[in-house]
Amino acid sequence: MTFDIESHYQEALDMDKKAKTVIQDSIRQQTKMCIENAATLSQAISLAEQLLPEIEWRVKQYVKCLENASKNYKEWLMEDYQIRLKGLIIKMYPRLHA
Structure with missing residues (x-):
């Protein structure tokens, strides 16, 4: 599943939403993906850990959209x-696998 940060960022701006909604939507999308592809909560969390390269790429794209974000902010x-990704998985897994 892909998530185009730049287009979501532009859409958020066009709809007068805060830029951080892009990150929130990205986290929700990855949470759903991890939960749908795991048989247990621990597997879902493990999948989230395997997404680190994708998370790094998404954060990098988001920071580029912001233009003037600091290195400390990116870190x-x-x-x-x-x-937040792991927390949302822990919160949502029982609800979706009840």
């Missing part, structure tokens, strides 16, 4: 993204 966003 923080990478960490925050991974934490």
Whole structure:
């Protein structure tokens, strides 16, 4: 499943949404993908860990869209993204596999 950061970013701007909705949508999309492809919660979390190269690419594309984001912001966003992805998987897995 692909997720075009640049087009989602432009769409958010066109709809007067905050830029961070792009990251939120990206996390939701990857959460869904991990949960749908895992038989257990631990497998879903493992899949999320395997997405690190894709997460890095998405964060890099997002930071490019922002134009003036600092290196520290990019590093923080990478960490925050991974934490939020795992947290959402843990929250949503029981609901979708009940």
